[in-house]
Amino acid sequence: MKGTMRAAVKTKPAFGSIELKTTDVPRIAPDEVLVKVKISSICGTDMHIYEWDAWSQTRIKTPLIQGHEWAGEVVEVGPACTWAKVGDYVSGEGHIACGHCYQCRTGNAHVCANVTIIGIDRPGAFAEYLAVPEKNLIKNDSDLPLEYATIQDPFGNAVYTVFNGDVPARDVAIFGLGPIGLMAVALCRHIGAKRIFAVGHRNEYRLKLGKKLGADRIIKSSEEDPVEVILGETDGQGVDEVLEMSGSEEALAQAIKVLKPAGGIHLLGIFPKPIKVDVNGLITKGGSMYGIHGRRMYEDWYRMQGLFKSGLNLMPVVTHKFPLDDIADAMELMRSGDCGKVALLP
Amino acid sequence: MKGTMRAAVKTKPAFGSIELKTTDVPRIAPDEVLVKVKISSICGTDMHIYEWDAWSQTRIKTPLIQGHEWAGEVVEVGPACTWAKVGDYVSGEGHIACGHCYQCRTGNAHVCANVTIIGIDRPGAFAEYLAVPEKNLIKNDSDLPLEYATIQDPFGNAVYTVFNGDVPARDVAIFGLGPIGLMAVALCRHIGAKRIFAVGHRNEYRLKLGKKLGADRIIKSSEEDPVEVILGETDGQGVDEVLEMSGSEEALAQAIKVLKPAGGIHLLGIFPKPIKVDVNGLITKGGSMYGIHGRRMYEDWYRMQGLFKSGLNLMPVVTHKFPLDDIADAMELMRSGDCGKVALLP
Amino acid sequence: MKGTMRAAVKTKPAFGSIELKTTDVPRIAPDEVLVKVKISSICGTDMHIYEWDAWSQTRIKTPLIQGHEWAGEVVEVGPACTWAKVGDYVSGEGHIACGHCYQCRTGNAHVCANVTIIGIDRPGAFAEYLAVPEKNLIKNDSDLPLEYATIQDPFGNAVYTVFNGDVPARDVAIFGLGPIGLMAVALCRHIGAKRIFAVGHRNEYRLKLGKKLGADRIIKSSEEDPVEVILGETDGQGVDEVLEMSGSEEALAQAIKVLKPAGGIHLLGIFPKPIKVDVNGLITKGGSMYGIHGRRMYEDWYRMQGLFKSGLNLMPVVTHKFPLDDIADAMELMRSGDCGKVALLP
């Protein structure tokens, strides 16, 4: 499709610097489709780029259209595509896996050796149109709300983390109540967790949201000690599963202490640099730590479809919607932390 | 404890023949406890004995106090016991595993080579008092309703069957709506199944109960074809997991037909004799069939505790309560099928 | 590549009818490569087509170039290919999976809903040249003998079956000593099985080969009872894993009898029609039956590479080589059963 479109462009290598621009509609490769974006949402990664942190400085090349969480309608289909059709209501995986490395060919495409990422390595979804490889698409149920359709990429992180453990009927601690941590709370409640301990640091907005989404016990770690609370309320036994979604060294230390022997710690939070870990504490408990990266392609996407169908309510997580034109305001709201997931409408 | 008690005794090798008698309170071995029974419930196995079927004739020796589903209070503790205390509110596993065979020592005590069963091989729970090995006890939460406490043995079958598969967010078909099938419906709903297809043959009472407990689609197999319905409502894909709880040859044939490729069939229903199976249908789908026997000792008991804590509602399953003295009436109600689980109060 | 080649063609819908012909070299699609075949081998499926059995009559359209076990050199690469290069020494998976069905996208491409098979649904490898999708290729180590390279498709069946169980240090029974059963014997020995019971019916050639490849106990089921032998030599305990590679109703009945409680039966043999199964025998043991179809794509191919590297000796399995021109003789040898794997050299 030829023509121009509006897009939010990170214009230069500096803090902020995100501007609405008119650009060409992207050209698609033979195995790609063009999607008219109906909604998108802001990821923590987008915040890193907005704030132009150390990671962004080494990875991102400006100008860049960001955004890898989205839903929309297929408007053009490349000639080598095999199943997508114009009019399909779709979302998609942000990681484009190569398909031929050892990981891709053995069920681990989520850690593909040659991955490229939409909105990071190529133009993203904060725009009117988006080019995506057909193999990255998931067809949404026609009645799936846009709010759910756009958050599948981060919700997929939560799904991978939660289902990496064995949660139904068992005690769970969730460290970190960002949007993914909040979705994990709702999910653990939905699938029958015994007790959910949700640990946030000091953000009242999100602590309250955690309670609303089903946590049995909200712990504000700046005011009370999660180890004391959790061991106290579990007869000193601790929890079966820990979901580490904070990226905090202190939280991981606490996670090892509250872990029940033979339990599992599922690591989604990113730790910017090496940290001190009581590895022996883990070993003598016979516990395990699992690194969680991305989403299972595409097991986790089908799992999400089933969860939505089964009545999972994530609506409270999507707290704000902005017109795409107001993306800078949306970014600033995200920085404040007084929100859950923030969506953009082109 | 010395003295006498009332007990329902199968008095002779014939249909019915269950009578209230006064007998000695059982003597306990050093590693056993004596329990004052507060509630018990009737298992399908108890019906086989009542009806004196072929299996009963070869296995059961009369006179016998039946009953292996129960809850009560510890009133006496043998000298070799290590943790049980007088006053404990307990239930217990009906299978007494030897502890030293290969299966027992490798995590599979549920298929112990030397098992003896309470209420079948030794006096059971349809009485005022019951002797049980301490190792078979589970301590109930003090606020656990008696109705839940007594049905843990059969609910444990449902838990083993359901958790042998991967149910959250996935499509499930349950063949057979006896009390265990009904509990499986409630459990699958509780842990977030996508869609639940519940298949009964013609018992209206139980079909209605299945609907009430959360089945998305009730199928009355005497009137509509489960294969047609399930494939029709799943775009021809079938279901991820089948729970076979009917023991019907026809149901197993249907199960193979509605199984999604790479799916699992979990077999709890008992098939009295060898049956025709389309093994190739299973193989070409890359599907699996898992034999489920008893309950995981004691993973499934802890799982049950967690499920009750997480809010699982099984109350509608326990439809009737009788005084122990009216056990014959209770047995006749069970025979009619117009009931869920039937409890007895000594 | 334009030109003509020699190929073994099933010319008409009847027994035998395989003839060497001169045909056009196949044209490749953009995502395919052209392979110069160095070696190929005859599968049981090729025998079914040769004998023109009931299955062949409904599935196969003549004329057809058969053959899906092969190795060769890439001589032409389609423009949409991403990694294959002219000169690569390759073999390949015979099942062409669609890549976009539920199974393909959830790690189960081996049971793809839209599979097409080389040498069955499209021209195969009993020829000088073969067209194959790049995604189906595996690059062989340069020092891998041609004999090993060509048998990877059937060896992959053995690998999937053996690794579906837990074989190292455990007792295994293998029913059926065709080429795949023989490879399974060698593999179980190589990875440290405790004892291997190998059951053949009456083919002396293959019973001897089973012994040579490492079976601890060869059982000729036409002369002695496998159940008696296996239970007798395992103190009545039976075996941990059964590999069913015979497709015999009687063998499956024996398999259930010799299975240790909580063990697994892995079903690779094809059963032409529904058979009587003692399902209850399986259930009361808490045993499982797993349908094995094809090979895990491509976990099992990498597993094979590792096994060859680790020193697995399968050379005795490839007992005969024929020039492609003598394919009819090779087919007749296969029919006689006095052979292991039979290879063809174009």
Place this chain on the structure above:
Amino acid sequence: MKGTMRAAVKTKPAFGSIELKTTDVPRIAPDEVLVKVKISSICGTDMHIYEWDAWSQTRIKTPLIQGHEWAGEVVEVGPACTWAKVGDYVSGEGHIACGHCYQCRTGNAHVCANVTIIGIDRPGAFAEYLAVPEKNLIKNDSDLPLEYATIQDPFGNAVYTVFNGDVPARDVAIFGLGPIGLMAVALCRHIGAKRIFAVGHRNEYRLKLGKKLGADRIIKSSEEDPVEVILGETDGQGVDEVLEMSGSEEALAQAIKVLKPAGGIHLLGIFPKPIKVDVNGLITKGGSMYGIHGRRMYEDWYRMQGLFKSGLNLMPVVTHKFPLDDIADAMELMRSGDCGKVALLP
């Protein structure tokens, strides 16, 4: 059994201080047996006690008969025992699990909440006689060499570690070549590992032994960089499984670097205090770290029996035997490191 015996006694809380003494033969509880010790062997833990390190000072009470690796003959059976018989040739698990905590009842007795350890919390095997609970016994095959029978406790550590991963046909790195690391080398070779990289620091004796036991590549980390070697010899891909048996911070850092994406690090080595870990390195690879403690009761013991039966050769690991009277010399040899496993003959 009444009478006296010779025993090696740690007499006082200080370095060394191990002396041959005459003491009473231990009394057995009703559920215990008395074993006449035929052989015992020295564990790293025994070295810690010998050297009276920080851990020993807080845990050990003198006088103590050490030793938890042993084999012998049952000479007396307590009245509550159910299967052991005088004359049985036995070894046994050193960890006495309580049997009733959550871990014990859910398949994780190896991390029992109330464990007591033979030779640490109660009299051990460096003596003529030993009292052991019947439940801790394993009956050895009558033809099992004493050398193998006595090393099952530490070999069980190796078995748990190796089988916690997926080793056959895959690349493995083993960090640490103490006796357990050496046994792991032999085991990985026996079950068909693709390539084994064995990393020792500088002990020539053990590096040579590692080579002899089947390592493909011995790496002396004081002279060459394991990361460079392993990545160099695996095309930069790294290994599927890492067995960490050194307890070295540097080794764990290297382990994360050489781990293939989606691979596993199995942690047996003890880290005396918290260490720096590149947790992010693990997460972005989607890798996992598993704490290994003790041995699976009793899966790993049966696994060992099967491995011995299948022909595993561990003889080169047991490099020295001493009369029990010369235990001080044996301890000094262990301190030097110029040995594999050291056995004692009472």
